[in-house]
Amino acid sequence: MLKGISPVISPDLIKVLMEMGHGDEIVLADGNFPAASHSERIIRCDGLEMLDLLEPLLRLFPLDEYVEHPVALMKVVPGDTVETPIWESYKNLLKNYLSIDEPIEYVERFSFYERAKKAYAIVATSEKVQYANIILTKGVIKNDD
Numbered sequence: 001m002l003k004g005i006s007p008v009i010s011p012d013l014i015k016v017l018m019e020m021g022h023g024d025e026i027v028l029a030d031g032n033f034p035a036a037s038h039s040e041r042i043i044r045c046d047g048l049e050m051l052d053l054l055e056p057l058l059r060l061f062p063l064d065e066y067v068e069h070p071v072a073l074m075k076v077v078p079g080d081t082v083e084t085p086i087w088e089s090y091k092n093l094l095k096n097y098l099s100i101d102e103p104i105e106y107v108e109r110f111s112f113y114e115r116a117k118k119a120y121a122i123v124a125t126s127e128k129v130q131y132a133n134i135i136l137t138k139g140v141i142k143n144d145d
Contacts, residue, residue, distance in 0.1 A: 005056075005060070006056030006059075008045070008048055008052055008053055008056050009056055009057065009060065010043065010045065012043050012044075013043045013045070013057075013123065014060075016041065016043060016120065016121045017057075017060060017061055019120070020120050020121075020138045021138065022064065022138060022139060022140050023064065023067075023137065023138065024119075024120040024137075024138045025115070025118070025119040025120060025135050025136065025137050025138070026061075026119055026120055026121050026122075026123065026135070026136050026138070027039075027116045027119045027121070027122040027123065027133065027134070027135050028050060028053060028054060028057075028123045028125060028133065028134045028135075028136070029116075029122050029123060029124050029125060029127075029133050030050065030125060030127035030128070030129060030130070030131075030132040030133050031124075031125065031126050031127050031128055032130065033116075033122075033124070033133050034113075035122045035124040036124075038113060038116050038117050038122060039116070039117065039119065039121060039122040041120065041121040041122070042121070042122050042123075042124055043121055043122070043123045043124070044124050045123055045124060045125045045126075046124070046125075046126050047126050048125050048126060048127075049125060049126065049127045049128075049129075050086065050125055050127040050129070050132045050134070051086070051089055051093075053123070053125060054090070054093060054134070055093055057136075058093065058094075058096075058097045061136065061138065062138065062139040062140060062141055063094075063097060063098055063103070063136060063137065063138070063139050064137040064138060064139035064140075065098065065099070065100060065139055066139065066140075067137055068100075068105075069102070069103060069104060069105030070098065070100070070103055070136065070137040070139065071090070071094060071103050071104045071105065071134060071135065071136060071137070072104070072105045072106075072107050072112065072115065072134070072135040072137075073087060073090070073104055073105070073106055073107070073131070073133065073134055073135075074106075074107060074108075074109055074112040074131055074133045075106045075107060075108050075109065075112075075131075076131055077109055082130045082131065084130075084131050085129075086129045086131075086132050087104075087131075090104070090134065091104065107135075112133065112135070115135060116133075116135065119135065
C-alpha cells in the first residue's frame with residue numbers, strides 16, 4: 001500500500017493510469033458493459049460500484065481541460081424509461097476537479113461502444129445502475145499541480 005492512494009486503486013489500475021498520456025481515454029464500465037469483447041486491456045474491479053472508484057481515481061487522474069468535453073456518458077436509448085440519478089452524482093463530483101461549465105458529452109450507445117474499443121483501457125466494475133458507463137480523457141499535470 002502507498003500513502004494517499006485509496007486501496008480501491010489496484011496495482012494494475014495505477015500502472016495503466018501511469019502509462020496513459022495526454023488525450024488517452026479510459027472507460028469505467030458498469031456491470032452490464034461488454035468489457036471483454038471491447039478491449040484487450042481490461043482492469044477488473046469486481047465488487048466496486050462506480051462512485052466508490054471514481055472519486056479516488058479523479059484524485060490521481062488529471063482530466064483534459066483542452067477539449068470541450070473530457071467526460072463522456074452513454075445516452076439513454078430512445079424509449080428506455082430508466083432513470084439516471086448517478087449522472088447528477090457525476091456532475092457534482094466533477095465540479096471538484098474541473099473548471100469547465102459543461103464537461104460532459106452524451107454519446108449514442110453504439111458510438112459509445114466504438115469509442116470504448118479505441119480507449120486505452122476499460123475498467124470493469126460491478127456497478128448495477130444502468131447507463132453508469134463513463135469515459136474520461138486524460139489531461140496534463142500543470143506546473144502548479
